[in-house]
Amino acid sequence: MIRLFKHYIPHAVLLLGLLDLVLLIMASEIAWQWRAHQIGMDVGEVGGRGVALMGTSLVIWLAMISVGVYGPYALRSLRFAGARLLVAISLAILALALIDFILPSDLFWRSTLLYTMVLAIVVLVADRLLLNSFLGSSAFRRRIMVLGAGGRAMRLRELSERPETGFAVVAYVAMSEDKRLVEEAIPRAAIHDLGRFVENLGVSEVVLALQERRNALPLKDLLRIKTKGVHVNDFSSFIERETGRVDLDTVNPSWLIFSDGFSSGRMFSSAVKRIFDITASLILLVLTLPVIALFAALVKIDSKGPAFFRQQRVGLYGEAFTLIKLRSMRTDAEKDGAKWAEENDPRITRVGRIIRKLRIDELPQTWSVLKGQMSFVGPRPEVPAFVDSLEEVIPFYGERHMVKPGITGWAQINYPYGASVEDSRSKLEYDLYYAKNYTPFLDLVILLQTLRVILWPEGAR
Structure with missing residues (x-):
């Protein structure tokens, strides 16, 4: 890549x-x-x-x-x-x-x-x-060798078998006999010269998929492989690169600290991002004001209650702000407190289903972007009650608040609508990738790809 x-x-x-x-x-x-x-x-x-x-x-x-x-x-x-x-x-x-x-x-x-x-x-x-x-041929797929034969190696095997994957695993090397799940893995003892073995297979990258790396890394072999021009990568970094997400099952604080990302260059990125947000939000507010007014009237006609929905959400650095959207649910939808949206949610009104599917209910959030509480691109802002409960069960959940929340984001274009703790965990993996790697270029990619999500909605609720 x-x-x-x-x-x-x-x-x-x-x-x-x-x-x-x-x-x-x-x-x-x-x-x-x-x-x-x-x-x-x-x-x-x-x-x-x-x-x-x-x-x-x-x-x-x-x-x-x-x-x-x-x-x-x-x-x-x-x-x-x-x-x-x-x-x-x-x-x-x-x-x-x-x-x-x-x-x-x-x-x-x-x-x-x-x-x-x-x-x-x-x-x-x-x-x-x-x-x-x-x-789909080998000419366009990178040749990977995996060190390990346990659970992580099995995950790489499953990933490599997907038709959209850009790599092929040409060999697995079992470094120990413990918890061996990949049956075709070659025992390390059967390979006389690991560096020559890599060279003969035409491997372009070696991935460390060891369950326990302490005292198990073949440092001399890895150094020889590295000096031959073959890239050596750890499991978490490889998954991040290949899937565009941070794997919560394998990362730890030290990996987040020492891996590339969260660079000082984001001061420039933040300035560019803010200039774009102000300019684009002003233009969008002017252009969409008739659309917002029309659907606000339709919401009022369709069901009793205000046209706009206001709710507290968690923003940058955990600060709360008031989110404004066109109301798509009944006014008593959260009388018993905030709860996840469901498929075919009975709380959604007739007009609400239309504006949710077309993402028209999101348009008033442009005002929050202009005020600086949100950005066009970033993690979706969550309800404080959800944030408190999710931080207790999902590691690193609070790190998503190190960037401004957004109307669209990396998780929104890569993961279907989530309405559970497990979905929130999966979406967090994409949010962490964005928080770790965001630049104006990535924002542009997300904004362009948002059109795909609008044209082909996946799980809009």
Whole structure:
């Protein structure tokens, strides 16, 4: 994987994305020339319309990122990728038509959009037809050797068997006979030279999956492996990189302290984040005020009670603040105290189901973003009663409050809606990854991917 601004991106995804961008530029240029020839216009130099071509391609490319074209399932399923491509290109063409209406240019014509759309679909589908058979092959999967044969090694085995995984385990080495769960593991005593063994297998990375590392690490072997250019990684760091979450079952305070993350550079990231929050919240409030007013009226008509719902939530550094949303539940929904939402929750009103599914109930939170109590991106703010109980049973739960809560976040786009202690534990693993690694780049990825969650809701309640 390649680490870009503290966030890991698989090599296959990065290469495919760059190839797609080049193909989109070519498709845009061909579409422009096609239309120019139809009206008998001199084509001219391509450099003179470079900005328009790049802008068109970037809008389509960002739409592709937003709807999950580069997600793991899209990389493995041509049918899945084709459906996402159609949605992305259609949305991008609509956005480009709007941009041309607002900022008309002699170098960009709306009449070329149809040609661009057709050509983009053709070249991108053809690209995936050619590469689809190779994306799942060993040429695109890193070769990993696992030291260990216990529970952690078994977890790596299960992870490697998922179709979206970007690595393959080529060997397991049992360092002891205790609690051996991976039957095909090779006993360490059977390997004369571990460094030569790694070299012969073409291993690119060795992962330490030992249940107990004290007095069990083969330091001399690991040093030799490292000097041969093979990356050596511990289990928790490997899981963090491959899954985008911090594994609560294996991390400890020392790992959080000494691993990369929580850097001093976040002062700059926080400043950029705040400038974006202020600018975007002002624009969004102005644009969505009619939508908020319309659905506030529908909420009032649909059920008795106020249009807006106010509730205390826990924010940055554990400080409480008042969250404002469009009311989607009956006014007596929490008469017995706060409780988790359920599937097909009977407390939700008819209009409430619609605004929850479309995330319209979240729009008034933009006011909290403008005030600085929230950000657009961050962990979801929880009710104080839930926080108190979760901190008692889930380790490191309080660390999620070291960043501002957000309307959307890394956990929201990676994990279905959670309504239990176990769900909160799973979501915390993603929240910790975000708190540990957040940068403006990761915020941009999350904001783009939020469109995918809106278009294809997963477990909205």
